[in-house]
Each structure stands twice: as C-alpha cells, then as structure tokens.
Amino acid sequence: MPKTIEEINAYLQDQACTKVKLAIVDIDGILRGKIVSADKFQSILEGGMGFCAVVFGWDMDDKSYDNVAVTGWHNGYPDFDAIVDINTMRLITWENNIPFFLADFSDASGVGLDVCPRTLLKRIRRQAIAEGFTPLFSEEFEWFNFETTPDAFHSGEPGRTKPMTPGMFGYSILKSSQKSAFFHDLFDSCAGFGIPLEGLHTETGPGVYEAAIQYGDVLEAADRATLFKTTVKEIAYRHGVMATFMAKWSEKLPGNGGHIHQSLWDLEKKTNLFFNPADRYHMSETMKHYVAGQLHCLPHMLPLVAPTINSYKRLVEGAWAPTTLTWAFDNRTTALRVLSRSKSSTRLETRVVGSDVNPYLAMSACLAAGLYGIRHKIPLEQPATLGNGYRDFSNGTIPASLAEATAVMKQSAVAKELFGEAFVAHFCATREWECREFAATVTDWERKRYFEII
Structure with missing residues (x-):
C-alpha cells in the first residue's frame, strides 16, 4: 500500500478511483463513516475534516445521551476535527x-479528543x-451466525432465529x-482487506465460528x-447470513469470547521481554509485574x-468465561491465562474480554493495567490457580453487573490515573445510560413470566 500522501494521490489517479470510504470508531466500537469523492478526499488529506460530534453524543441505537458533557443539545453537536491515518x-x-x-481525533503527535477510543490507545501505546x-497484541473472536436477513430478523422473533448450522461441534471439519x-x-476477504x-x-x-x-x-x-x-457482518450479508458478536446469545449456550493476547518486546534486540528461560x-519479572497489574486493575476497569x-451474562460459571480474579498457566477457567512454552510465543491471554x-x-485497558x-x-x-478457577475465591470475584462495575470505575483513582479523568467521566456516563435504558425496558422474559399469572 502507498505510504505517503503523495503516493496515495498518485495511486488514486493511476487507478482512476472516483471515491474513497472513511470511518471513525465510536465509544461502542462501531464504525461510523461515509463515502467521499476522490477530489474531496485529497483536500481532507491536506487539511483534515469535520466529523459530526454526535458520534460521541449518542448510543449504538442513535439515541442522544442526556448525561455527557463532551457534546449534546447543549452545544448544538458541532463538528470535531478528524484526521485520516494514511x-x-x-x-x-x-x-x-x-x-x-480510518480516521481519529488526534494530531500527528497523538494529542486529541479525550473520548476518542483510538486516540486513547495511541496515548497508552x-x-x-x-x-x-x-x-x-492480537484478539480472537467467537460469534454466532444465523440464516436470516435484517428485514426478517426485525420482523420476527429474534429468539427463534435459525442458526446457520445445528448442533454442538467445536473444531469440526465436517461442520x-x-x-x-x-x-x-470470509477467510480470503479478511486477508485481502489487511486482516490476516x-x-x-x-x-x-x-x-458458531472462532x-x-x-x-x-x-x-x-x-x-x-x-x-x-x-468485515464478518458484511461478508455474512452476502451469503444470506447475519452474524452477532453479542457476549451471550442464549442462556443455554456458551458465550462469545474476545480474548486478547499480549506481550512486550524489545524489537531492536528481537527479544520477548515476557520470557525468562531461567524461571521455573x-x-x-516484567511479565510477573504485568500480570499482577492486570489483577490489581481489573476491578477498576x-x-x-x-x-x-449482556456482557455479564457471559461471565458465569462453567461457560468458558471467568468469574474470579485469578491467573494460571494454560488454564481456561481463570481470568488471566499465561502461555509460556517458548521464547517467541510467551504471552498473556486476558479471558475476561468478550466479543x-x-x-x-x-486493548487500552489491558496495556495500561x-x-x-x-x-x-x-x-x-x-x-497460580491449580485446577478449577471457578472455585478459587482467594482474590475475589468479578462484578456481576454493568451497573456494579461502572460504579466502581467511576469512583476509581486508578482508572482516572490510567485513562484520564475526562475519558472516565464520559465513558462511565455512557455505561450508566446503558443501564438506565435497560432498566426502563419491559423484556420478553417479564411478559412470559408475569402476563398470565400475576
């Protein structure tokens, strides 16, 4: 791919490109973007662009927050200055x-909008x-695939949506x-799109795929x-499939993990700083401090x-997701799983993370902690936990709800040190909003339980 603005402009001309797709990432990790003409894109490369602040002033359902300061009806949702990362x-x-x-809201030095997720990661990096x-770092994802279309899904009963394939067959060549x-x-499209x-x-x-x-x-x-x-969702649409990365689709099935693998390196010396051949x-020591930092910070972040x-419905005992503040060697029942078999592959897997x-x-949370x-x-x-991590309560348990976890983070001096007061205030307000929205909703569970009997 071209590496400079001049090379990009030359590429657009050589390939007779008439349009370019741009996107930023909102607080929920959702891509928000637009298609612009090639001429407009060239002017954006030179001077940046305005991107409506509403992308940080509403939730994933485009409903405006009433409890955040960064933008809203109180300031008329102005544009924020976004810069394309070439x-x-x-x-x-x-x-x-x-x-x-992709674009974000930071300048060449990385200084920018406190609430921008990509800017936050750049700062911690x-x-x-x-x-x-x-x-x-790397992330692995699990997700469910269903034989339906958006129209059919929204006009029917979501809980009755037909899975793409029946049965429980992990690692199945047949399935x-x-x-x-x-x-x-999907495999080939990811490779072609720079997602190997x-x-x-x-x-x-x-x-379910992983x-x-x-x-x-x-x-x-x-x-x-x-x-x-x-990419998964777009390729799925092309095959008459809908994909979901919900943490927990059904209480009867395991949830979807988004485990993050991480290590720290000295690239000049080509050295994995997590590996020590002399240690049992x-x-x-760097890795031990890193693991200890995550155990310490996890309740704060x-x-x-x-x-x-929905995240907390995945974090239940016996469903391949952790419930305790634990670590272990190659143990899938703990929050943190250490893998240290070889010099090149020694790493930490944070298993609390959902899809x-x-x-x-x-990744900001894992690295900062x-x-x-x-x-x-x-x-x-x-x-290290030996055996069943679900039974190891020596360091406490993971909070059981978003409301509980948000209340801790909102008051946490550790969180404010790691991510900045402005980010913590905004992010916690968006999670409080999420809790309010759920609390105000009458669910199918309530209708089925109370409609006839009460």
Missing part, C-alpha cells in the same frame, strides 16, 4: 477495491514505547464444510480487530472489557 489504507475487495481509511516496551462458500470467502487470520474454525454451539487474528503492533491489532467484526515457569448489560467489546478500549503493574513493581504474590 497508514490504515486498505482496499475493500468485495466492493470493487474501493480504498478505505506512546507511554509503553517511552518506557522501553513495544506492545504486540466447516457446510456453508463452505461463506467460510472460505491465523486460524478459522467452528466453536461449540450451533452456527477466528484468531494475526498479532501485530497494538494499534494495528486494534484496527484489525475492529475492522474484522464489520519461563516468566520474566472492567466496563472497558465487559461494556454491555462485544470496543477493541481499542479493551500491565504497565501500571510494571511501573509500580507490583509483586505477583497471588499463586
């Missing part, structure tokens, strides 16, 4: 190779690099051969993860990795 250029292969770029660490056109189109996958397979549950995205620099990893979710478990009402997250915020542990030299005093 390093994010991709071609949308399934849309006639239209060029695509700069902190890591200033402290001598290059963070390499992946069903709807194989979708399966292979390490693997794609079925998970346990009807119509994909592991190739690791990279933390900012690139978050770009890939965010674009992956939209191959963990360096949980809404960043479990951001919706419903905003990847920029989830780990750096906090290193910075404060927090010792990893809690022993």
Whole structure:
C-alpha cells in the first residue's frame, strides 16, 4: 500500500478511483463513516475534516445521551476535527477495491479528543514505547451466525432465529464444510482487506465460528480487530447470513469470547521481554509485574472489557468465561491465562474480554493495567490457580453487573490515573445510560413470566 500522501494521490489517479470510504470508531466500537469523492478526499488529506460530534453524543441505537458533557443539545453537536491515518489504507475487495481509511481525533503527535477510543490507545501505546516496551497484541473472536436477513430478523422473533448450522461441534471439519462458500470467502476477504487470520474454525454451539487474528503492533491489532467484526457482518450479508458478536446469545449456550493476547518486546534486540528461560515457569519479572497489574486493575476497569448489560451474562460459571480474579498457566477457567512454552510465543491471554467489546478500549485497558503493574513493581504474590478457577475465591470475584462495575470505575483513582479523568467521566456516563435504558425496558422474559399469572 502507498505510504505517503503523495503516493496515495498518485495511486488514486493511476487507478482512476472516483471515491474513497472513511470511518471513525465510536465509544461502542462501531464504525461510523461515509463515502467521499476522490477530489474531496485529497483536500481532507491536506487539511483534515469535520466529523459530526454526535458520534460521541449518542448510543449504538442513535439515541442522544442526556448525561455527557463532551457534546449534546447543549452545544448544538458541532463538528470535531478528524484526521485520516494514511497508514490504515486498505482496499475493500468485495466492493470493487474501493480504498478505505480510518480516521481519529488526534494530531500527528497523538494529542486529541479525550473520548476518542483510538486516540486513547495511541496515548497508552506512546507511554509503553517511552518506557522501553513495544506492545504486540492480537484478539480472537467467537460469534454466532444465523440464516436470516435484517428485514426478517426485525420482523420476527429474534429468539427463534435459525442458526446457520445445528448442533454442538467445536473444531469440526465436517461442520466447516457446510456453508463452505461463506467460510472460505470470509477467510480470503479478511486477508485481502489487511486482516490476516491465523486460524478459522467452528466453536461449540450451533452456527458458531472462532477466528484468531494475526498479532501485530497494538494499534494495528486494534484496527484489525475492529475492522474484522464489520468485515464478518458484511461478508455474512452476502451469503444470506447475519452474524452477532453479542457476549451471550442464549442462556443455554456458551458465550462469545474476545480474548486478547499480549506481550512486550524489545524489537531492536528481537527479544520477548515476557520470557525468562531461567524461571521455573519461563516468566520474566516484567511479565510477573504485568500480570499482577492486570489483577490489581481489573476491578477498576472492567466496563472497558465487559461494556454491555449482556456482557455479564457471559461471565458465569462453567461457560468458558471467568468469574474470579485469578491467573494460571494454560488454564481456561481463570481470568488471566499465561502461555509460556517458548521464547517467541510467551504471552498473556486476558479471558475476561468478550466479543462485544470496543477493541481499542479493551486493548487500552489491558496495556495500561500491565504497565501500571510494571511501573509500580507490583509483586505477583497471588499463586497460580491449580485446577478449577471457578472455585478459587482467594482474590475475589468479578462484578456481576454493568451497573456494579461502572460504579466502581467511576469512583476509581486508578482508572482516572490510567485513562484520564475526562475519558472516565464520559465513558462511565455512557455505561450508566446503558443501564438506565435497560432498566426502563419491559423484556420478553417479564411478559412470559408475569402476563398470565400475576
């Protein structure tokens, strides 16, 4: 891909491109964007663009917040200054190779809008690099696929939507051969769009897939993860399928994880700073402080990795998601899973994270908490869990609701130190709004339980 503004302009002319697609990412991790003419795009590259502030003033259903300060009816929803990141250029292969770029609300030095998720991650990444660490991250996603269209879904009963394939067949070669056109189109389209996958397979549950995205620099990893979710949905539409990254589709089935893998490197020396061959478990002191930092900070930042009402219905015992503040070696029942088998692959997997997250915020949380542990030299005093992490209450449990978790984060001095007071105030207000919206809604569960009997 072209690397400079001059190269990009030359490419647009050589390829006779007439339009370009641009997008920013809102607080929920949703892409908000537009198509602009090639001429307009060239002027945007030179001087930036105005992007309506409403993208940080409403929820995922486009309903305006009444409790945030950054924008709203009180200031008339002005434009914020957005800047295209030319390093994010991709071609949308399934849309006639239209060029695509991400933008955010920060300048060349990374200074910008406090509530912008991509700007937040860039700031925390700069902190890591200033402290001598290059963070390499990746995210893996699980999601459900259903044989329906948006029109059919919204006109019927969502709970009765037909899964793409029946039965519980994790890692099934047989099941992946069903709807194989979708399966292979997704793998190939991701590769063509700059989202290389390490693997794609079925998970346990009807119509469930899991994909592991190739690791990279933390900012690139978050770009890939965010674009992956939209790519899946767009490719699914083309095959008569709807994909959902809800954390918990059904109380009868496992939820959807969005586990984040992370390590810190000295790239000049090509050294994984998490690995120590002399340690019994191959963990360096840096890694131990990093793990301890996440254990310490997790209660202060949980809404960043479990951001919706639905997130907490995934975090239940025996459903492949953690419920306790625990860590272990290669143990899928704990919140943090250490993998330290080799020099190149030693890493931490944060398993609390669900597929419903905003990847920029989830990766910001993981990295900031780990750096906090290193910075404060927090010792990893809690022993690794041996056996069932659901039964290990030695360090406490994970909050059981978004309301509880948000209340803790809102008052947390740790959260404000890690993410800034302005961001914490805005983000917690959006989560309080989410709780209010749910509390005011009469659900199907209530109708079925109370309509006839009460």
